[in-house]
Each structure stands twice: as structure tokens, then as C-alpha cells.
Amino acid sequence: ENISYFDSKVSSQQHAEVWEENAKIYIKDMKSSNGNFINSKRLSLDGLESEPYELKSDNIVEFRIDIIGKGNKTIIHHKVAAHIICIFSEQDAHIATCAEHQHQLQ
Numbered sequence: 659e660n661i662s663y664f665d666s667k668v669s670s671q672q673h674a675e676v677w678e679e680n681a682k683i684y685i686k687d688m689k690s691s692n693g694n695f696i697n698s699k700r701l702s703l704d705g706l707e708s709e710p711y712e713l714k715s716d717n718i719v720e721f722r723i724d725i726i727g728k729g730n731k732t733i734i735h736h737k738v739a740a741h742i743i744c745i746f747s748e749q750d751a752h753i754a755t756c757a758e759h760q761h762q763l764q
Contacts, residue, residue: 673721674701676713681746684710685719695720717742 674694676685687694687701687708694701694708696717702708713719721738743754 683713683742683744685713686710690722692722694722713742713744715742715744 673688673690674685675688676683678684685694685696685701687706689702689705689707691704693704696711696713696719698718698720701711719740719742743750743757745751745754
């Protein structure tokens with residue numbers, strides 16, 4: 659079991675849960691107030707725990723939203739966003755490494 663944590667000013671509680679089960683990766687919203695999004699679609703309403711959602715390679719996960727200051731001109735705190743690559747085999751790892759290398763060249 660792999661458990662990951664990150665420190666973010668826009669996420670101050672147990673915001674989401676991500677786990678692997680039967681060679682699939684899942685995420686669920688843990689009653690967050692500003693939400694978790696997969697490909698810009700919110701997982702649940704404010705303060706409600708979501709159903710598990712299966713993550714797939716090339717999904718974009720966003721934790722929370724950008725917090726914008728007065729006058730709607732300045733982002734005070736950025737959301738946390740990640741591009742998902744699911745790795746279950748050496749071939750998956752090779753494809754992910756090639757994709758990351760290609761991205762770095764751009």
C-alpha cells in the first residue's frame with residue numbers, strides 16, 4: 659500500500675483518498691469544501707464524500723480551486739494539479755518515461 663501526502667495552503671484537511679485495488683487506481687473526495695476534479699468535472703458537492711472514481715492514464719486531477727484575491731486579479735494560492743500515468747508493468751513504466759522525456763523537450 660502506497661500512501662502519499664503533500665503540504666498545500668489550499669488543502670488543510672484530509673482532502674482526498676487515492677488507492678490501488680485489483681490493478682486499478684481509485685480516488686474519492688473526502689468531504690472537501692472546495693472540491694476535487696477529474697478532467698474539470700467535480701467529484702462531489704461541497705462537504706460530501708464522493709463515490710470512488712477509477713483514475714486512468716491521461717486524466718487530469720485537480721485538488722481544490724485557485725484562491726483569488728480582492729479584485730479578482732491575483733491568484734493568492736494555486737490549486738494542485740497532476741497529470742495521471744498509471745504504471746502496473748515495466749512496459750507502462752517505459753511508456754511513462756518516454757512521455758516525460760518528450761514533455762521535457764517541449
